[in-house]
Amino acid sequence: MTAPRTAVALLVLAACSRGPAGPAPLDTRAETCASCRMAVSDARFAAQLDAPSEEPRFFDDVGCLRDWLAAHPRLPRGAVAWVADHRTKAWARAARAAYAEAPAVETPMASHLLAFADAASRAADPAAAGARPLGPSEVFGPHGPPDGAP
């Protein structure tokens, strides 16, 4: 009798400890930035933060995600940050993404931060030509963005 209960509890534990299944789709007509409260209208600059059992938070600018994380250092276990690849608009894990600071590119909240799935995608984007390449820790601080770790 004890063994099945333990198994069930372990299953529940495993389910709750996992991060979100993946990034949520972005509806540019409906979503509002969780930080600046403006429309998330341009998918090229978007980011999102997902946590188990919570609605996803969308951001209209990588800078908004950065600022929101700085203001809310205590996050639920399993929270994962995602950023849109500026070139493809595909979601990438923020902790593993490549970034560029491009003063010539107007981002929605003027952070001038572009995100990419990897360095190859960054190199292929004309918007990042001449921009300053950055890593996750340079954008989000030494601990980087949340990536599902406890």
Next chain:
Amino acid sequence: MASGAALLALVAAAGGVGDMASIQPGGLEGRPPPSEASPLQALVDAAAQGATVTIPAGTYRGDLIVDRPLRLTGVGRPRLVGSGQGSVVRIRAPDVTVEGLDVDGVGGGDLGRDSSGVHVAAPRATVRDVRIERSLFGVYLREAPGAVVERCVVHGIPGKDAGEKGSGIHVWNTEGFTLTGNDLSDVRDGLYIQSSSHGLIRGNAARDLRYGIHYMYSDDNVFEDNVFERSAAGGVLMHSRRIVFRRNQFLHNRGYASVGLLFKSCDDSLAEDNLIADNARGVFLEGSYRDVLRRNVVARSDVALVLFDSCGDVRVEGNAFLGNLAPLELVGRRTDTRLDGNYWSDHDAPDLDGDGVSDAPFVISSLFDHLRGNVLAADLVAQSPAAAALGAAERAFPVLRPIEAVDHRPLARRPALPDVPRPARPGRGADPAGLALALGTLAAGVAVLAGAGRGAGGRA
């Protein structure tokens, strides 16, 4: 059994820690905790529905929730000083009126929770004659149909970047709102309208901020008789349809890449009788269709009209373009925009038959337009005398095939339209760095033209 309970406790512990859950997306600020509540809360809580609650002069510290229909009237301008943790006045019941108050947000709160001077999340509220300072948002209308905000003053938080503060009046998911006679400064955007229709905005002033008025996904709106000045942009109309606006002034928006009036994915809209003057760029249209601009004055701008080839069936009719450095910048390789019956101050063809229309069409193009339309870096010299020199040189020695636009019936005489007011701030002196940049660019332009002229001569 005991081990199972221990595991379940472990599960609960693992389920989540931190403060993120306390500010869920879509959450709404409710009743402030006693430690943050205003002493006026007891007065409100004791009032009968529909009552008038009079607030005498004085200073009241803490936040206030109004959760029943009533009229909250200040006498002698009482001052409500917020806790710094959230919105100072929170309207959560229909048919509430708040008037005659001074509200101090003390620079606190959280943008993500809509922290405002007055936050409305209920139908048919009226916010009247309220002066708000040091608040992240001034007045926030959140799903507040029928709201009226009139004669309010919002002076935001000086010294913060645009991303660190909210709008003067922020309208979200609100049908049928009215914003009149408000004065807004030192906020992110003066009037920000998102996913909200059938609003009327009239007689407001917004200055020294990012965008004076900003529409996003908001159809069927009207704004009239407003003044938007000294900002990154006067008006920004994006992802919206059927916006009608008249007799507004978009003035002195003079920063790098600033613009008086910007359309981006804004369709079927009408701009008439507006004054758009002394801006880096007058009117900017990108990805917009079937818009009509008529009887507007576009004056004293570096570029009067910036037109992307992603626009379609735009009509520019009966406007006056006065004293602009360049009349038009076409970005791309084509345009079907119809320019018809406008007055162009730099068109000098005669009107010998006296019908009021110049005898020759106005062909609008210049080398500088070509450069600006195809070389991003050319924007750097948009405000320099070198741009004028390049334009003059190109007219004398045409070396590039320009993209043309033609007004076939240009007006011969300037229509009777308002003058351009001078900036309210003191005049700007010569900027040594800007002067050096202009002279350098002038020299570079002369060198480019000389080289191009030699190249053209070699091919002849």
